[in-house]
Amino acid sequence: MRQGIPDATVARLPVYLRALTTLAEDGTATVSSEELAAAAGVGSAKLRKDLSHLGSYGTRGVGYEVEYLVYQISRELGLTQDWRVVIVGVGNLGHALANYGGFVSRGFTVAALLDADDRIVGETVGGLVVRPVDDLEEVVAEQGVHIGVVATPAPAAQDVCDRLVAAGVTSVLNFAPVVLLVPDTVMVRKVDLSTELQILAFHEQRQVANRLSVDVPARVVALEPDGGTGRAGVSP
Amino acid sequence: MRQGIPDATVARLPVYLRALTTLAEDGTATVSSEELAAAAGVGSAKLRKDLSHLGSYGTRGVGYEVEYLVYQISRELGLTQDWRVVIVGVGNLGHALANYGGFVSRGFTVAALLDADDRIVGETVGGLVVRPVDDLEEVVAEQGVHIGVVATPAPAAQDVCDRLVAAGVTSVLNFAPVVLLVPDTVMVRKVDLSTELQILAFHEQRQVANRLSVDVPARVVALEPDGGTGRAGVSP
DNA sequence: CGATGTGAAGACATTCACAGCG
DNA sequence: CGCTGTGAATGTCTTCACATCG
Numbered sequence: 186m187r188q189g190i191p192d193a194t195v196a197r198l199p200v201y202l203r204a205l206t207t208l209a210e211d212g213t214a215t216v217s218s219e220e221l222a223a224a225a226g227v228g229s230a231k232l233r234k235d236l237s238h239l240g241s242y243g244t245r246g247v248g249y250e251v252e253y254l255v256y257q258i259s260r261e262l263g264l265t266q267d268w269r270v271v272i273v274g275v276g277n278l279g280h281a282l283a284n285y286g287g288f289v290s291r292g293f294t295v296a297a298l299l300d301a302d303d304r305i306v307g308e309t310v311g312g313l314v315v316r317p318v319d320d321l322e323e324v325v326a327e328q329g330v331h332i333g334v335v336a337t338p339a340p341a342a343q344d345v346c347d348r349l350v351a352a353g354v355t356s357v358l359n360f361a362p363v364v365l366l367v368p369d370t371v372m373v374r375k376v377d378l379s380t381e382l383q384i385l386a387f388h389e390q391r392q393v394a395n396r397l398s399v400d401v402p403a404r405v406v407a408l409e410p411d412g413g414t415g416r417a418g419v420s421p
Numbered sequence: 422m423r424q425g426i427p428d429a430t431v432a433r434l435p436v437y438l439r440a441l442t443t444l445a446e447d448g449t450a451t452v453s454s455e456e457l458a459a460a461a462g463v464g465s466a467k468l469r470k471d472l473s474h475l476g477s478y479g480t481r482g483v484g485y486e487v488e489y490l491v492y493q494i495s496r497e498l499g500l501t502q503d504w505r506v507v508i509v510g511v512g513n514l515g516h517a518l519a520n521y522g523g524f525v526s527r528g529f530t531v532a533a534l535l536d537a538d539d540r541i542v543g544e545t546v547g548g549l550v551v552r553p554v555d556d557l558e559e560v561v562a563e564q565g566v567h568i569g570v571v572a573t574p575a576p577a578a579q580d581v582c583d584r585l586v587a588a589g590v591t592s593v594l595n596f597a598p599v600v601l602l603v604p605d606t607v608m609v610r611k612v613d614l615s616t617e618l619q620i621l622a623f624h625e626q627r628q629v630a631n632r633l634s635v636d637v638p639a640r641v642v643a644l645e646p647d648g649g650t651g652r653a654g655v656s657p
Numbered sequence: 658c659g660a661t662g663t664g665a666a667g668a669c670a671t672t673c674a675c676a677g678c679g
Numbered sequence: 680c681g682c683t684g685t686g687a688a689t690g691t692c693t694t695c696a697c698a699t700c701g
Contacts, residue, residue, distance in 0.1 A: 191669075191670070192669090192670095193669080193670060193671090194670095228671085228672075230671080230672060230673070230674095231670090231671065231672080234670090234671080234672090244678095244679065245677075245678045245679050246678075246679050247679075
């Protein structure tokens with residue numbers, strides 16, 4: 186039950202959480218695994234297996250109590266405490282991030298916005314005054330920042346990341362199109378537009394190829410199980 | 422050799438491609454799997470296995486020719502042809518996307534920017550005039566759009582997605598914090614800030630817990646930037 | 658010789674199918 | 680009876696270790 190939730194499960198918990206909060210707003214009190222799975226875009230067996238890693242929070246013959254499950258998942262993800270975030274780089278993307286409502290909504294506080302450009306420093310974005318990037322170490326130390334968001338141009342990203350790590354940040358969310366090198370003790374997650382588009386392009390290409398060879402019952406096409414639960418078009 | 426490159430491999434090819442183009446700009450002619458793997462932040466065995474799915478493009482005892490490998494990966498990802506993209510929703514995030522340079526850089530053309538807000542329609546963003554969202558079907562049909570980017574507020578996302586799909590789009594990149602329901606024939610990938618932050622929070626929480634129990638040498642390892650599922654591990 | 662390419666082994670994740678409980 | 684929770688089976692990905700070849 187406890188001790189080590191699989192990474193694949195952790196990656197899906199936020200999706201379940203979102204579906205559950207939506208249900209809660211609609212006034213739904215309980216859900217079956219079937220219903221919740223549909224709302225989250227996964228199979229019901231996978232959902233039940235995922236939830237079983239947190240404990241036995243369902244009722245057989247009934248389902249899950251929405252409010253209770255929201256709390257349990259939130260606790261497991263560490264959202265019952267507040268995490269302070271610093272955003273470095275207030276360009277187009279940084280603006281979008283700073284104004285993103287869901288950011289603050291659950292457990293995350295933007296401690297500061299930093300930028301290297303004098304023309305941006307001093308501006309107010311999302312209710313915060315942009316500070317010079319030189320304040321980085323000071324901000325991290327004084328505000329007890331845990332998570333750094335790198336939204337700088339590519340050339341500056343590694344340097345900013347190094348400074349974040351040196352200042353004590355142990356989680357980094359990277360929007361710059363570079364591979365950040367960090368010590369083993371630091372966790373990095375990357376969000377990359379071109380990567381996503383390129384993955385979509387690959388699937389588009391294959392789909393077009395399949396469309397052309399529809400008439401030809403080549404035996405190589407046998408890879409597709411087809412029929413009922415074939416490829417759902419969802420991210421891995 | 423051909424027929425079915427694993428999804429996990431496809432998700433990493435863009436990373437290799439980026440590392441390779443950087444190397445090419447620096448004038449490097451050949452790389453070993455060891456070097457390229459380091460630049461991409463993966464293990465060398467994994468890299469070789471990944472590349473082996475494309476074919477035998479290396480030279481034993483030497484390594485890979487950078488230019489040649491760039492071409493082969495690009496071709497495999499379908500980047501040798503041009504994919505037309507429509508961006509729906511030109512708020513903060515849409516602005517960032519429209520101005521994102523790497524967007525156009527390789528194989529992607531923004532066919533149009535659409536928005537439902539009259540105050541934004543008519544503005545010029547990233548060199549394009551924002552058009553009303555009512556033009557969606559027309560734009561998709563006339564420009565032969567393959568990929569739709571949903572950057573709208575959450576409540577509008579599913580509706581926009583439905584219209585994209587009905588108009589013939591078969592790949593969708595979703596930035597709205599909702600689970601989009603689509604037919605099996607359509608591929609959706611999701612980019613979600615809160616999801617990423619929540620996954621980081623989970624690992625932060627666990628790291629803090631580990632730090633408190635000092636005697637137990639449970640070292641948090643491997644961060645591994647990747648597409649889709651984030652994997653990271655804790656070694657026993 | 659040295660680095661690729663790859664079977665084989667192992668780790669991890671998903672799916673199945675049903676026992677067990679409310 | 681209906682739905683959860685879970686062992687067992689299946690499938691997928693990663694890692695190892697070395698034969699192979701330029």
